[in-house]
Amino acid sequence: MELLIGQMFAGLSLGSVLLLAALGLSLTFGQMGVINMAHGELMMAGAYTAFVVQRSISDAGVSLLVSIPVGFLVGGLLGLVLEGLLLRRMYHRPLDTLLVTFGVALILQQAARDIFGAPSVDVRAPAWLQGNMELLGAPIPLTRLFILLLSLVCLAGLVLILRATPLGRRIRAVVLNRDLAETSGISSRRTDQLTFFIGSGLAGVAGVAVTLIGSTGPYLGTNYIVDAFLVVVAGGLGQIKGAVIAAFALGVLQSVFEFSTTASIGKVLILVLVVVFLQLRPQGIFSLKTRSLA
Amino acid sequence: MRVSVTKRSLIPLAAAIMATAVAGCGSQISDPAAANSTTSGASSCVDTSGSSVKVGFINSLSGTMAISENTVFDSLSLAAEEINASGGVMGKQLQVISEDGASEPTKFAERAGKLIQQDCTAAVFGGWTSSSRKAMLPVFEANDALLFYPVQYEGLEASKNIFYTGATTNQQIIPALDYLAEQGTKSIFLVGSDYVFPRTANKIIQAYAAAHGMEVLGEEYAPLGSTEFSTIVNKVRDSKADAVFNTLNGDSNVAFFRQYKSVGLTAESMPVVSVSIAEEEVPGVGLENVEGQLTAWDYYQTIDTPANKKFVAAFKTKFGAERVTSDPMEAAYTSLYLWKAMVEKAGSFDVDKVQAAADGVTFDAPEGTVTVSGENNHITKTPRIGKINSEGLIETVWSSPQAVEPDPFLASYEWAKELAK
Numbered sequence: 001m002e003l004l005i006g007q008m009f010a011g012l013s014l015g016s017v018l019l020l021a022a023l024g025l026s027l028t029f030g031q032m033g034v035i036n037m038a039h040g041e042l043m044m045a046g047a048y049t050a051f052v053v054q055r056s057i058s059d060a061g062v063s064l065l066v067s068i069p070v071g072f073l074v075g076g077l078l079g080l081v082l083e084g085l086l087l088r089r090m091y092h093r094p095l096d097t098l099l100v101t102f103g104v105a106l107i108l109q110q111a112a113r114d115i116f117g118a119p120s121v122d123v124r125a126p127a128w129l130q131g132n133m134e135l136l137g138a139p140i141p142l143t144r145l146f147i148l149l150l151s152l153v154c155l156a157g158l159v160l161i162l163r164a165t166p167l168g169r170r171i172r173a174v175v176l177n178r179d180l181a182e183t184s185g186i187s188s189r190r191t192d193q194l195t196f197f198i199g200s201g202l203a204g205v206a207g208v209a210v211t212l213i214g215s216t217g218p219y220l221g222t223n224y225i226v227d228a229f230l231v232v233v234a235g236g237l238g239q240i241k242g243a244v245i246a247a248f249a250l251g252v253l254q255s256v257f258e259f260s261t262t263a264s265i266g267k268v269l270i271l272v273l274v275v276v277f278l279q280l281r282p283q284g285i286f287s288l289k290t291r292s293l294a
Numbered sequence: 295m296r297v298s299v300t301k302r303s304l305i306p307l308a309a310a311i312m313a314t315a316v317a318g319c320g321s322q323i324s325d326p327a328a329a330n331s332t333t334s335g336a337s338s339c340v341d342t343s344g345s346s347v348k349v350g351f352i353n354s355l356s357g358t359m360a361i362s363e364n365t366v367f368d369s370l371s372l373a374a375e376e377i378n379a380s381g382g383v384m385g386k387q388l389q390v391i392s393e394d395g396a397s398e399p400t401k402f403a404e405r406a407g408k409l410i411q412q413d414c415t416a417a418v419f420g421g422w423t424s425s426s427r428k429a430m431l432p433v434f435e436a437n438d439a440l441l442f443y444p445v446q447y448e449g450l451e452a453s454k455n456i457f458y459t460g461a462t463t464n465q466q467i468i469p470a471l472d473y474l475a476e477q478g479t480k481s482i483f484l485v486g487s488d489y490v491f492p493r494t495a496n497k498i499i500q501a502y503a504a505a506h507g508m509e510v511l512g513e514e515y516a517p518l519g520s521t522e523f524s525t526i527v528n529k530v531r532d533s534k535a536d537a538v539f540n541t542l543n544g545d546s547n548v549a550f551f552r553q554y555k556s557v558g559l560t561a562e563s564m565p566v567v568s569v570s571i572a573e574e575e576v577p578g579v580g581l582e583n584v585e586g587q588l589t590a591w592d593y594y595q596t597i598d599t600p601a602n603k604k605f606v607a608a609f610k611t612k613f614g615a616e617r618v619t620s621d622p623m624e625a626a627y628t629s630l631y632l633w634k635a636m637v638e639k640a641g642s643f644d645v646d647k648v649q650a651a652a653d654g655v656t657f658d659a660p661e662g663t664v665t666v667s668g669e670n671n672h673i674t675k676t677p678r679i680g681k682i683n684s685e686g687l688i689e690t691v692w693s694s695p696q697a698v699e700p701d702p703f704l705a706s707y708e709w710a711k712e713l714a715k
Contacts (some may be wrong), residue, residue, distance in 0.1 A: 010522075010528060014522060118364065122579070128556070132558055139557040141556035143556055144524070144556070188710065213553060214521030215549060223521050259529070262515055263488070263517060263520060263525070263526060
């Protein structure tokens with residue numbers, strides 16, 4: 001029983017990490033169609049932001065709370081630069097975007113190595129997040145609980161922006177039909193920038209969060225990029241609710257598989273499952289019906 | 295519209311990928327062949343007529359292993375500098391030629407070939423991962439050249455062209471198990487990264503446990519670089535084992551120890567013995583996550599010998615007071631001095647003469663006196679169990695009463711008979 005609850009929570013927690021990593025991507029890839037291979041490196045930038053902030057604010061608790069908005073800004077601004085310098089020249093050329101952003105990912109990794117050194121750095125978790133709380137005898141790690149909450153807050157924020165703000169309305173309009181949106185006076189250029197800013201910013205927040213569970217090094221992003229794409233594709237392009245369901249489903253399933261087999265086999269089973277699922281339902285869990293011609 | 299764009303741009307991409315693949319294959323195949331043709335009878339091109347002699351360092355100065363191998367490069371450089379300052383080897387100054395293995399085994403093989411054939415180095419020092427060593431081995435054998443390999447590894451190898459100055463399994467893993475048994479450990483849980491070293495190590499541990507009445511309650515592997523340990527940690531916790539034997543590599547350790555601690559497991563409730571965490575890795579893992587945990591190596595920075603004090607002081611003077619020294623660094627430093635001693639004993643830089651002179655060569659290394667075994671080209675080492683202290687350094691809590699003879703094939707252990715086959 002104790003183990004069961006522990007495992008249930010492990011699955012939810014893994015799902016929340018996947019969701020955080022994939023949320024930004026579901027905006028930039030899902031809504032805008034940009035295959036951003038550097039998304040993981042934007043996470044890495046967020047993680048190093050947490051490290052830098054912690055160097056100037058020694059209280060780990062305060063620095064974590066400060067890091068989250070700062071990480072959002074750093075990720076977002078990097079994303080803006082990337083979009084402005086490169087990506088806007090290659091919308092509608094997905095393959096070029098893939099190669100270019102892969103190159104950018106390598107450049108960012110090397111930059112991190114040059115600035116912070118090759119060894120991973122230590123970002124301390126605040127005292128109030130160390131340890132665990134008991135739930136029916138099973139230890140629930142507080143850091144995991146924090147990440148779960150953070151992912152839900154980010155999700156709520158994103159949904160709120162998309163549903164209830166003029167910006168969200170413009171983003172949805174551009175996704176549905178770019179030409180028609182422009183005809184009705186929406187600057188699609190500006191909307192693209194803002195969408196990319198938010199998506200990249202969310203990657204930064206995800207980066208700050210994962211410093212609590214893993215190592216902070218130049219290759220941090222590579223651990224998450226594949227899973228993040230998996231979530232977005234399985235969930236259905238442009239579908240936030242699809243991404244949410246896919247993230248938690250993959251998280252729970254991976255924990256179950258890993259528990260009953262091994263970590264490596266569990267990973268294989270997940271990939272097989274996703275491939276089979278996409279054969280049956282290539283559009284993902286939910287599909288977006290657009291009026292665009294592309 | 296979109297489809298046609300994609301298709302058109304796919305063609306050059308596919309072509310490019312194929313071209314790279316073909317080029318890669320080509321170089322791989324042609325390398326050993328080229329190496330072979332120059333060997334038979336052809337004496338080496340090493341030039342010992344001048345006042346200097348060339349040696350090669352081969353380390354990953356870029357890529358994922360750079361984090362570890364840069365430190366080995368630093369300590370090799372220190373050794374070369376010291377040797378030159380004290381008159382060189384047989385009166386000749388060492389001229390170091392450094393190559394970057396770039397964390398890729400094929401690159402290691404290619405660069406090693408260059409160091410031997412083009413640069414005509416008298417000996418080569420370096421390598422870290424077993425895959426890099428395995429890739430270089432045929433190159434050194436075909437050219438009849440010398441490689442000094444400074445890292446603990448999984449054993450079951452003894453090439454006459456490689457000198458192994460890191461620990462083999464009976465100088466690290468078996469002593470660690472002896473220590474655990476001595477402490478009354480009845481059950482252990484094995485956690486490792488999913489590749490050759492942990493799998494081989496755990497086979498040995500399973501055989502040892504079976505023969506010594508120790509129970510192995512679980513054996514779990516995480517993919518290399520994995521950061522998700524919730525499930526493994528839950529299994530470990532549920533097993534209620536007396537101790538954990540950790541063969542995880544690199545950054546996975548960070549995630550493992552953080553998550554280990556967060557479910558309430560501690561060094562007191564369930565100690566973890568690690569074989570891949572040295573002084574260099576502690577800050578990255580986070581001191582608060584590993585303080586009090588155990589490690590198994592043959593060298594720690596805190597060892598109290600005059601040779602070690604001199605080594606540590608020289609290293610800190612050259613590279614900065616904040617730098618630490620670790621087991622592979624010490625083994626690399628020692629390897630250069632061992633080669634010097636072999637050459638001086640042989641009175642020649644010739645590979646066959648050095649090989650013939652190797653047996654019994656000793657050096658007062660920072661870890662204690664080490665002796666080369668001519669039988670398997672490994673060296674005697676003193677296994678030590680350490681505990682990570684509050685400064686992030688490692689204190690020796692147990693050490694083998696005497697230096698342990700290298701036994702890479704575990705031939706002297708009755709229970710390991712099945713493994714060597």
